[in-house]
Amino acid sequence: MFESLTARLESALGQVRGKVRLSSRLVDETLGEVRLALLEADVNVEVVNRLLGRIKKKSVGTEVQKSIVPGHKVIKIVHDCLVETLGTETVPLVVSAKKPQVTLVVGLQGSGKTTSAAKLAYHHQSSDRKVMLVAADLVRPGAVEQLMELGEGxxxxxxxxxxxxxxxxxxxxxxxxGRTDVDSVVVDTAGRTQIDRALMTELGTIARVSDPDEVLLVLDAMTGQQAVAVAQGFQENINLTGVLLSKLDSDARGGAAISVREATGAPIKLVGTGERPGDLEVFHPDRMASRILGMGDIITFFEKAEQAMDAKRAEEMADRLIRNQFTFEDYIEQIKGMRKMGSSGELLGMIPGLRPAPADIQAVDQEIRRSEAIICSMTPSERTNPRIINGSRRQRIAKGSGTSVQDVAFLVKHFGRLRSVFQSLSTGGPGGAPPRLPKALTALSQGGLLGTLTAPGKGGQSRNRPRPAGNAKKPRTAKKRQKKKKR
Structure with a gap:
């Protein structure tokens, strides 16, 4: 999400690091790079000018305190201005005492409107509401059938x-x-390839009949500043209450996300972040600004973790970890839980300081799939007690998982290290304080399941990692070569 824009902004803001005072000239040079990055991201020109005006006004003459890293002060200014552009605060969905509560989902064809309508219905259902979908798109061939299939799923x-x-x-x-006591009705309306009078007349009539509490415009995040023109066209003809940005997970630039709120005044309420029904998130301007600037989004990360993991099961697993009863069954359950949270790239992007390259993300995904295949090829007794895995068992597991014997051996060793970490945490020292806590936490971050996520390869070590400088392999002496020949 926003990979190219984030990289360009980080490069541009790097010019002000280490500066005690921000002069007008330095700010102009930096803002020139920021402006170019935003324009290349297809952000609306007027929005770019307003955003840069705010940043320059707050930056020129700013004193950077000695206790604060200068670059952090500049990034905070940019972050605050970006939050203001995105909408300042979260705008929730309309809550009405009326029953049923009606939501019209409008937009152009190809914007992901029908899929977003199903996701919105699922979002309401997750809040313990009785929901009904209405297939009112009678223009696009297959639209009704698509919505019925999504609803059944x-x-x-x-x-x-x-x-x-x-x-x-x-x-x-x-x-x-009304007869079936439904709480929420989500109406999928017809779209067109472009805004036309017939479309707006039809939407206006549906709005008068349904008296909607919410009218959400679905915009494709990858259309850039073109989304602004679409939003303005709908806004002139129908009373929009908010915007739902679809396909945000596929947007590397961020032009639509940054432009829509500032240019139209319509708040972004929801964003689509994947293909699954649950991949619909509430839009938080401050968190989105942090993602754009490469600062992560740890709050959303923990929210996803809470949704993916059952609280009771998580407590049981934590108890098993402390008691050193953690098995491969628990390990693979953690892997499945992470998959429910989202892709590796999405999760790593939410952790502050971690913005891996696409190649690293592929390496992480490959390592997770390999580990899962190896564990699934084990017998129940081997998953519970890895110590019984001898040479012949390793060969059988490797053959069944399509991996090598070395891969199996490493995973077993990696898992043993993870268990030893938690055993050291539970040992305790004088007064009940774990004496090896810092060392254990360090080992966990390097070799545990977190290590599998945060670095490609085995336990944070790449398979083909080059030898560090200064540790070059020493050439054999004549005496050692002679000994080797005798062997």
Whole structure:
């Protein structure tokens, strides 16, 4: 997410690091690079000018305290101004006492409107609300069938109707929702390849019939500043309450995300971050600004962890770790839990200070898949007690998992190191304080499951990692060569 923009901004802001005072000339040079980075990211020109104006006004003449790293002060100024551009604060979905609560999902064809409607319905269902989807897109071939398939996959009923008039479909759907005590109705309206009068007339009629509490415009995040023109076109004809940015996980530039709120005033309420039904997040301007600047988003990281892991099961696993009863069954459960949280690249991008290259992310994914394959090729007794894995067992596991004997041996050793770390944590010293806590935590970060995530290769060590400088292999002496020949 925003990989290219983040890299350019980090490079531009690197010019001010180490400066005690920010002069007007230095600020102009830095802002010139920032401006170029934003324009290349397809951010709206007017939005770029307003953002840079705010940054320059706050930066010129700023004294950097001795206790603060100068670069941090500059980044904070840019961060604060970027948050202001993105919307200052989180705007929640409208909550109404009316029943059913109606949400119209509008947008152009190809923006991900129908998929986003299903995700929104799933989002409401996750809040213990009874939800109904309405298939009112009667223009695009296959739209009704697509929504019905999506609804079946998430267990939400879809009202299709037999009418070819979308207004009649919506009217009958609301009547049925009232009879079946539905809490929320999500209406997937028809889109067009471009904004036209027929589309707006139809949406206006549906809005009068349904009296919606929320009208969300779905915009494709990858369309850049073109999204601004689309939002303005809809805003002139229908009363939008917010924007849902789809396909944000595939956007490397961030032009639409930065431009829409500032240019139109319509708040971004939700963002699509994947293909799964649950990949819909509430938009937090401050967290998004942190991601764009490469500062991570640790709050969202922990929120995803809480959603992916059952609280009771997590407590049981923590107890097993402390008691040194952690097995390969628990290890693979952790891997599956991380997959529920999202892709490796997405998770690593949320951790402050970690912005790995695509090649490193691929290495991490490959290592996780290899570990999972090896564990799945073990017998239940081998997963519970890895000490019984001898040479013949390693060969069988390697053959079954499509890996090498060395891969199996390393994973078993890696797992043993992880268990020893937690054993040292539970040993305790005088007064009950763990004497080896700092050392244990260091080992955990380098060799545990966290180490598998944060560095490619085995336990943070790449398979083909070059020998560090100064540790070059010494050539054999004549005496050693002679001994080797005798052997």
């Amino acid at each position: 998430i267990g939400i009923p879809v009202f299709a109707g037999r009418d070819r008039n979308p207004v009649a479909v919506v009217r009958k759907a609301l009547q049925q929702a």
